[in-house]
Amino acid sequence: MKIIELKTPYLIFLANETRDGFVKTGHGIVEWRRTLCEGQLRLEGGTIDLGLPSMTIKDAVETNIGSLIIGTASIGGGIPDAWIDTLEDALLKGIDIVAGVHNHLKDVPRLREAAARSGARLVDIRIPPENIPVGNGRKRTGRRLLTVGTDCVVGKKYTALALEKDMKGRGMNVDFRASGQTGIMIAGKGIPIDAVVSDFVSGAAELLSPDNDADHWDIIEGQGGIIHPGYAAVSMGLLVGSQPDAFVVCHKANRMYIDGWDNFVLPTIQEVIERTVQIGKLTNAAIRCVGVSVNTSQLNPEEREKYLDDLSKEIELPCVDPLKDGTQEIIDHLNNEFNNK
C-alpha cells in the first residue's frame, strides 16, 4: 500500500454526539461525496442528522458497507467505552473502521482483536503508508493544480474540492487529491502529508498525483504555508513533489497575522505567488498562478465585492470566494492558459 485507500461505501458513525461543531468530518464527507455515504449510525442520545438513512451494523452488512467512518471528534482523544460494542460488531462482520485526529483505534484491545479475527482493518488516517520513497523529481504525465495558502485554515481543501466539482460540471477529466485527514475520507484515498518524515515528503507528494492522461487534472489539496514559521517544510515538500502546472492561492480576507503565530505578519498574496513560482520551477519550469480564492466571511456584501475587484486588479488574475461565487472564473482562466498548449 503506497497511499491510504479506504473501502467504500461509507457508514458515518455519529456516536451520541449532540454538538454540530464536533461533526465537521461527517458533514464534509456528505457535502462532497454524498454518493459514497450509504447511511449514518447514532448511539443512544445522539441527535446529529447528516440527512442519511439510519443504519444498524446488521443493515450495514446487507448494504455491503466497506468502512465505518468515525465522523465525530471525541473529547480527550480516546475511544469512549460506549462506542466499543458497536465498533467491535462492525469489525467482526468485516467492516473497516476509519478514524482520524484523537481517535486511537489500536489502543483498544477489543478492537485490535476483532480486526485480527475478521481481517477487517483499523485505519488510522493520521498514519502515512510505510516505504514512501525519496522524491525523484521525474516529470509525470497529466496536469496538476495545487492549492497553496497565505496561512493555514484559509480554505485550501475547500477550494480544491470546489474546483474539482466545478471542473467535473464542465465535463473535464479531473480528480481531487487529498493530503490531509478529512480530505482522505472525502476522496477515499490519499496521504497525510504533514505526518510524513521530512526526507520523504516530496516522494509522498509524487505518489499522490501519479502519471495520468494528458488532459487529466489532479487538483491537489495544499497544506501549511510556504512562508510560515511552523509548517513551511510540509508546504515545500508538497510543492516540489506535486510539480504543479498551476496553483491557486487561498487567503482569508482581513487576516493580518499568521494564525497562532501572532508576531508574524501574514505574507501578502503577491509574496506567496512569487515564492511558490521560484520554488516550484525546480520541478515544473512552467508553473504559474491561475487565481486567488478568498474566504470573505468577515466582509459584508459591498465590502466583499470591492475587496475581490481591487484584488483582481492588483494581482491581474481571477479572485473569487468559492463559497459565494464558485470557481468558474478561475477555471475559465485555467482553460485559456492551458487548452491551447
Added chain:
Amino acid sequence: MKIIELKTPYLIFLANETRDGFVKTGHGIVEWRRTLCEGQLRLEGGTIDLGLPSMTIKDAVETNIGSLIIGTASIGGGIPDAWIDTLEDALLKGIDIVAGVHNHLKDVPRLREAAARSGARLVDIRIPPENIPVGNGRKRTGRRLLTVGTDCVVGKKYTALALEKDMKGRGMNVDFRASGQTGIMIAGKGIPIDAVVSDFVSGAAELLSPDNDADHWDIIEGQGGIIHPGYAAVSMGLLVGSQPDAFVVCHKANRMYIDGWDNFVLPTIQEVIERTVQIGKLTNAAIRCVGVSVNTSQLNPEEREKYLDDLSKEIELPCVDPLKDGTQEIIDHLNNEFNNK
C-alpha cells in the same frame, strides 16, 4: 528528552572490520572529538586501528565508559551474531550502546533484555526524540550560523566542525550543533532532522540551538539542499527553525548535476545564497551569507587556487577549501560583520 544526548566517554566498537571505508563513523568521532574517545574494541579478525587504546568491556567499566559506539557499518543492516556477546556484556554492565544506519539494536532480543535488566540504553541515533513541538518562530538569544549546500554530500558537516574548531582556536564561545547521525555521535547530542515528521522539522531545529549567551555562536550542521528535488523540505524546516544570523554555502567543485538526480542541473552558489536569504528572512531579517566552503578534491593545486580566486571575486565573499586552507578567512569576515554590532 527533547534532543538525543549520549553518555560520555566513548568506547568505539570496531568489530572484526578490516575495510577502512566501513569505519567512517569511528574515524569521524576520533578526528573531531579525540578527547571523548577512551578506547577502541576489536573482535577477532578486526584490523582497523583508530589509534585509541584497546579495551575490553572489563576495562571499559573501570574507565567509566558511558557509551559503546558502533563505529562500523555492518553489511545487510542487522547486528551480526558475532557481536552479541560483547554488546550484551556491555549493556549488563550499564554501558549504553549507540548505533546508527542499518544497525537495528532493538531487533535483537538478547540486547533488549540486557538493556531492560541493567537500565542501560539502546540508543538508535536515527530515531528522533518524541514530542517535538511545532516551530514557534520566537527569536532566541545568541548567534547562529548554518551550513547549507548546493547539494547533499558537499561538506556541510565537515565545514561546520572545521568552523567550530577554528573559532574555538580563537577563543570564541562556540558549539557545533548536530542534525545528522555521525554529527550526533561527534557532538554527543543532537536531533536527526531528516527523520523528523515534516510538521515538526522547524520545531526540532529550534530545540537544536536554544537560547544562549549574546556572544555565543551555534554552528549548525546543514542537511539536504534548499533547491533539491528530494530533500528541500528538510532544508526548509532546518533553515526556518535555525533562524541563522549567518550561513556558509558548501559546494563540490566541478559537480554539474544533483548527485543521484542526474536530470537536475546543480543550482549555482548564487542561487542558493539568494534562496536561503529569501526564506531565512522569515525568522531572521538580518540573515546573510558569510562565505563559501568548497570541496576541491577534484582539482589540482593550480586549478584549485584559480577556482577559489575566481569564485571569491564573483561572490564577493571568502571562498575556502576547509580541508586545505581552514576556515580562518570566513571567520575573519564573520567577525567583521558581527563584532561591531
